[in-house]
Amino acid sequence: xxEDSERExxxxxLPWYVTGKLGLSDTSxxxxxxxxxxxxxxxxxxxxxxxxxTMRVNEAMGWPSSDTRDRLMASLPRSATPSRGRFAxxxxxxxxxxxxxxxxxxxxxxxxxxxQAAFIAVLLTRAPTYRLAAGAHEDGAAALIAFADDAxxxxxxxxxxxxxxxxxxxxKPGGVYKIKLxxxxxxxxDDTLLSKLxxxxxxxxxxxxxxx
Amino acid sequence: MGAVADEASLIARxxxxxxxxxxxxxxxxxxxxxxxxxxxxxxxxxxxxxxNEVFLEIWRHAKSFAGTASxxxxxxxxxxxxxxxxxxxxxxxxxxxGAACALPDAADNPEVAAQKRDAGAILxxxxxxxxxxxxxxxxxVYYHEMSISEAAAVLQIPENTVKTRLxxxxxxxxxxxxxxxxxxxxx
Numbered sequence: 001x002x003e004d005s006e007r008e009x010x011x012x013x014l015p016w017y018v019t020g021k022l023g024l025s026d027t028s029x030x031x032x033x034x035x036x037x038x039x040x041x042x043x044x045x046x047x048x049x050x051x052x053x054t055m056r057v058n059e060a061m062g063w064p065s066s067d068t069r070d071r072l073m074a075s076l077p078r079s080a081t082p083s084r085g086r087f088a089x090x091x092x093x094x095x096x097x098x099x100x101x102x103x104x105x106x107x108x109x110x111x112x113x114x115x116q117a118a119f120i121a122v123l124l125t126r127a128p129t130y131r132l133a134a135g136a137h138e139d140g141a142a143a144l145i146a147f148a149d150d151a152x153x154x155x156x157x158x159x160x161x162x163x164x165x166x167x168x169x170x171x172k173p174g175g176v177y178k179i180k181l182x183x184x185x186x187x188x189x190d191d192t193l194l195s196k197l198x199x200x201x202x203x204x205x206x207x208x209x210x211x212x
Numbered sequence: 213m214g215a216v217a218d219e220a221s222l223i224a225r226x227x228x229x230x231x232x233x234x235x236x237x238x239x240x241x242x243x244x245x246x247x248x249x250x251x252x253x254x255x256x257x258x259x260x261x262x263x264n265e266v267f268l269e270i271w272r273h274a275k276s277f278a279g280t281a282s283x284x285x286x287x288x289x290x291x292x293x294x295x296x297x298x299x300x301x302x303x304x305x306x307x308x309x310g311a312a313c314a315l316p317d318a319a320d321n322p323e324v325a326a327q328k329r330d331a332g333a334i335l336x337x338x339x340x341x342x343x344x345x346x347x348x349x350x351x352x353v354y355y356h357e358m359s360i361s362e363a364a365a366v367l368q369i370p371e372n373t374v375k376t377r378l379x380x381x382x383x384x385x386x387x388x389x390x391x392x393x394x395x396x397x398x399x
Contacts, residue, residue, distance in 0.1 A: 012375040015382075021359040046396060050382065053335045054354035060336075061247040064260045068246075069238055072264045076231065076271060 006033070011043060018047045116153035140180040141189035142168070142210035143197065147175070151203045159203045178210055219283035227274035238267055241284060244356065245291045251351055252295040252344045253302075262294045269294075281365045288356065289366045292348055299344055331394060338388035346381035353378055 010033045016022040017030045034040055143165075147156055160166065163181055170177030181189070189209060198207040225233035245266055250259035269290050277286055342350065352363040364371045383399055 012379045015353050015378055016360055019353060019357050021357060043398065046398060049335065050385065051354040053332055054339055054350055057336045057339050058247050058251065058351060058355040061250045063243055064246045064263055068242065068260055068264060069235065072238065072267050073231065073235070075264065075268065
């Protein structure tokens with residue numbers, strides 16, 4: 001390497017030497033050169049002045065107007081937001097257009113829920129009719145039953161159908177209903193049958209013999 | 213390191229849609245970004261608009277922040293790209309305006325004439341007369357105090373090109389000063 005090319009290579013590094021942003025290896029290289037060529041020290045003064053005036057030029061650029069931030073925040077594109085938190089994701093879920101099969105499944109589920117709601121409404125609002133119905137089964141075996149809190153109306157209906165039972169009274173305090181088992185008389189309602197009723201823990205939480 | 217991690221976590225929050233984190237990042241850096249852009253485009257209104265565009269881009273693309281460079285390096289890189297693109301669109305800008313560093317003439321009022329005689333003021337005018345390419349590297353190294361590798365990351369050029377570009381910017385500065393009547397003995 002000629003002396004001129006070496007000088008140029010060092011001069012290219014000097015700005016970072018002055019700002020203290022040069023790596024260790026290059027710093028050593030610069031310091032060796034400066035020790036051998038003291039005339040190059042004048043460059044450090046020039047660079048120091050350049051930096052000082054560059055600072056002043058930049059400071060003279062001032063500040064953006066005070067409403068810049070408000071304009072930025074107002075212009076944030078809602079649709080382009082990468083993600084807007086769990087609530088937005090929740091909303092986004094409902095804005096998604098599902099596949100056709102999913103739409104049919106959702107419709108079927110909605111109808112099922114409506115049917116369950118109607119069934120529960122009947123249970124709650126027409127309890128006296130069960131008492132009337134009881135007339136037809138007055139001599140049948142009776143039991144007191146409370147349904148599980150999370151039992152679905154469709155499962156309750158299936159359970160009653162399986163045991164050929166009918167709700168004839170209730171709800172009483174504690175959510176207890178009286179059921180009649182159509183094809184059984186009182187003598188057949190033994191512990192075995194009560195146990196069979198009680199086995200359906202996902203549907204019933206209490207099964208007791210009725211005194212009637 | 214802590215500050216770098218803190219900034220990276222801010223950008224991660226922005227990527228998750230946290231507008232408060234964007235406000236914090238804006239409060240910390242918008243003046244630097246604005247000044248960097250304004251020096252390049254030489255127009256306050258355009259610089260404000262581009263500064264907002266930089267933060268909008270950060271908002272949209274925070275997920276792409278790799279974290280290998282500092283957040284400021286990443287932001288200045290976006291700012292540089294925006295400013296240069298804006299200049300290319302405008303094209304009417306005229307650089308290397310030697311008149312900016314001219315000696316006082318009879319038409320100058322006493323204040324302007326005194327300013328022109330002030331070596332510091334002349335140097336500032338010559339710094340302002342540099343091309344955007346030269347201004348960019350000068351500001352990154354002298355004002356933002358970036359290392360060679362950081363400046364290379366902002367300008368998206370090799371490190372050797374950064375060194376050569378600043379070297380030529382300084383030579384051009386000497387030429388402009390000479391035209392303004394100041395010979396600083398280099399190169």
